Each structure stands twice: as C-alpha cells, then as structure tokens.
Amino acid sequence: MDFKNIQTFIKVAELKSFSSAASELGYSQSAVSTQISNLEKELGHLLFDRIGHKIALTANGIIFLQYTQNIQLLTEDLNSQLNGGTDDIAGTIRIAMADSICTSIFPNILIDFQKHYSKVKIVIQTGVTSELFTLLTQNEVDMICTLDFKKQRPDFVILKESAVNTNFYISSNHPLAGKVNVNISDIKQYPIYLTEENISYRKNLDDIIAEHNEFIIPTYEIGNVQVIKELILNSFGIGFIPEFVVKKELTQKSILPISNPNFPISIWRQLICHKGKALTPAMNALINFIDI
Numbered sequence: 241m242d243f244k245n246i247q248t249f250i251k252v253a254e255l256k257s258f259s260s261a262a263s264e265l266g267y268s269q270s271a272v273s274t275q276i277s278n279l280e281k282e283l284g285h286l287l288f289d290r291i292g293h294k295i296a297l298t299a300n301g302i303i304f305l306q307y308t309q310n311i312q313l314l315t316e317d318l319n320s321q322l323n324g325g326t327d328d329i330a331g332t333i334r335i336a337m338a339d340s341i342c343t344s345i346f347p348n349i350l351i352d353f354q355k356h357y358s359k360v361k362i363v364i365q366t367g368v369t370s371e372l373f374t375l376l377t378q379n380e381v382d383m384i385c386t387l388d389f390k391k392q393r394p395d396f397v398i399l400k401e402s403a404v405n406t407n408f409y410i411s412s413n414h415p416l417a418g419k420v421n422v423n424i425s426d427i428k429q430y431p432i433y434l435t436e437e438n439i440s441y442r443k444n445l446d447d448i449i450a451e452h453n454e455f456i457i458p459t460y461e462i463g464n465v466q467v468i469k470e471l472i473l474n475s476f477g478i479g480f481i482p483e484f485v486v487k488k489e490l491t492q493k494s495i496l497p498i499s500n501p502n503f504p505i506s507i508w509r510q511l512i513c514h515k516g517k518a519l520t521p522a523m524n525a526l527i528n529f530i531d532i
Contacts, residue, residue, distance in 0.1 A: 241282060245275040246308045249287065252276060253297055253305050297378075306379040310518035330359035331522040336375045337385035339366045340435075340465040341509065344485045345532070353529045360522045368438050376514055382523055383513040385532070387482065388440035390508040400511040402532050405483040405504035406441040407497045409472050414496075416478075422498045424454040431459040431477035433468045444505050445480055452502075469495070482507075 251261040252272065262272040280287050287301035297305060313331065337346070342364060350362065365381065369391075372384040376396070387404065408427060416422050416430075434456070435442045449456055459477065462468050468479040469486055472495055483504065489495035497504070509532040513519065519527070 242275075242278070245279050246311065248272055248275045249279055250305065250308055250312060252288070252295070253301070256295060258295065302378055306514070306516050309379060310516070313520045314518055328359065329357055329521045329525055331520055332361045332363065333383075333520075333523055333526055334363045334365075334381040335383050335385065335526075336365040336367060336372045336381045338369070338372075338387040339463055340482055340485055341385050341387055341532075342366050343464060343466045344482075349529050349531075353526060356529075357522065357525055360525070362526070368436075369440055370438075376512065379514065379517075382517060383511060383527075385530070386508075386510045386512065388507060388510075389444075391510060391512070395515050396512050397515055397517075398510055398512055399527055400530060400532050402509050403506050404509050405506055406445075406481065407483060407504035408478050408480050408500070409469075409486055409495050409497055410478050411473055411476070412494050412496055414476055414478075416498060417496055420499050422500050424449060424452060424456070427478055427498070428454075428456060431471075431475060432456055433460045433462060433471050433477050433479040434458040435465065435468070435481070436461050436463055439463075441482065441505060441507050442480070444507070448502055448505070 248261065248265060248267070251265055252258055255261050255264065258272050258276070259269050261267075262269040265272070267275075276287065283300075283304065285300040285304075286298050287304055288295045289298055346364070353360070353362075365375065367375070369386050369388040372381075372386055375381045376384050383399065390401070392398070408422075410416055414430075416426060419426075434445070437443065437446070446456075460468075460471070465481045465485045468481050469489070471477050472479045472486075473489070478498070483490070483497075486495045490497075511527065511530055511532060513523075
C-alpha cells in the first residue's frame with residue numbers, strides 16, 4: 241500500500257474535499273482522485289460517499305482513517321525518536337473537552353506542558369458530551385475530557401477519571417450567606433445563572449427540582465462558567481456550576497455554597513480515548529500532565 245496514497249486519503253478526510261486536498265498537497269485534482277480510487281480498489285471498499293459536489297467518509301472510511309492516522313502518528317514519532325530521542329518529543333495532539341474544563345483547568349496545564357514540551361502542538365475543541373463522543377468515534381480528535389455522568393463503553397478507554405461536585409454558589413455578602421437549609425423557593429427570589437439545558441449537570445439539576453414539584457427560570461443561560469463565576473462574585477445572583485470552577489474563591493471565602501440537603505450533585509470528569517487509538521509519546525506526556 242503506497243504511503244503517499246494514505247497521506248492523500250488523510251488530507252482529503254480532514255478537509256472533506258478532493259480539490260482542497262489537491263491544492264494543499266500540490267497535486268492536481270485528478271491525481272488525488274486517482275490515488276483515492278487506487279486505495280479503494282486495493283481495499284475492496286469505498287472510502288468516500290460522493291454525492292453531488294460533496295464527499296463524506298463511509299463507515300469503512302472512518303475505520304480506515306483511524307488506522308491510517310495511527311500509522312502517520314507512529315511514523316512521526318519514530319522519526320522523532322531516531323532524530324532526537326525521548327527528550328525531543330514532538331507532534332500534534334487533538335483534544336476536545338467540556339468548556340468548563342477548558343476555561344478553568346486547562347490554562348495552567350497548557351502553560352506547564354509547553355515549558356516541558358515546546359515542540360508539541362495541541363489543538364483544542366470544546367463542546368457538550370454528545371459532540372465530544374462523536375468527534376472521538378469519527379477519529380477527529382485523539383482524546384476527550386468530559387464532564388458528565390460516568391461513561392463506560394467497550395470501544396473506549398478511560399485514561400483518568402474523578403468525581404466532581406456541582407452546586408449553587410453565592411457571594412459571601414449575599415443575603416442567603418450563612419443560612420441553613422436554603423430551599424428552592426428561597427433561591428428563586430434572586431437572579432439565577434445557569435448553563436445551557438443540554439449541559440449534563442444542568443439536566444440533572446432540572447430533574448431534581450422537578451422531583452420537588454418546583455421549577456427554575458434562569459435569569460441568564462451562559463455556556464461559559466467563568467462568566468457565571470464573575471456574576472456570582474459581583475451580584476446577588478446565584479449560579480449553579482462545578483466546584484472546581486470556584487476552588488480558589490471557596491478557599492478565600494469570597495464565594496460560598498448554599499446549604500440544601502439535595503446538593504451538591506456528583507458528576508464525573510473523564511479523560512477518554514478510543515480503544516483503537518495508538519498513543520504517541522506526546523499524547524502520553526499530556527496524559528501525565530492532566531490531573532483530574
């Protein structure tokens with residue numbers, strides 16, 4: 241199997257376009273089409289559906305992409321090992337994660353990681369859990385970091401995981417500060433800041449409130465938990481977010497959790513890769529840096 245054809249296939253799959261791949265690789269479009277056709281003949285399976293002017297990976301194409309990207313990564317790492325050894329780790333890592341993890345935990349991880357592995361490029365995407373798993377299943381990312389109910393699937397490998405509390409938080413000068421057994425009707429007297437409805441812990445919150453024949457209409461629905469934290473600090477509003485987002489403020493006692501027997505709600509942070517993913521030295525290095 242010609243490695244140049246494999247590289248062309250990967251580029252077409254990434255760009256979802258024969259013409260764009262040809263332009264980037266410096267080939268004619270007909271040459272790219274021929275390379276892909278040769279691969280399909282050799283494999284005995286179509287790799288792309290060609291509908292009108294659009295292309296999409298077939299089921300077999302998705303499987304082939306996973307294996308070919310692993311081949312490409314291992315080849316890059318072999319070259320790195322031969323040319324520089326383990327102290328010269330390089331490569332690209334594609335990781336997708338929940339927005340709250342990206343904005344609260346990952347900045348410090350990235351700063352420390354870059355000091356040790358300056359030749360590693362990291363590409364980050366954010367999204368809700370369903371989007372993250374789609375990216376992982378289609379091999380569009382190498383690993384994902386989720387914030388949701390605990391997930392277990394035979395085709396995934398849990399690299400790291402930990403339980404996380406989510407709760408209602410208020411500023412230390414809020415009228416409810418220090419009050420014991422704050423109920424939902426108390427909370428509803430103040431502005432409420434929540435994440436979008438499709439965020440995992442938001443769904444769990446809505447279910448618990450409904451069990452008590454109550455409902456909450458948020459004043460603001462905001463995807464960025466850092467914005468919610470700032471609103472909590474600078475108003476009499478109440479926000480429902482993960483504990484790790486306000487870890488420093490809880491230590492400083494500038495933000496406090498409400499007191500209610502139904503909270504906090506426990507969810508999970510999980511670092512996950514596909515079972516078929518070949519972990520490169522760069523990926524293993526990042527995994528070791530991610531403390532969740």
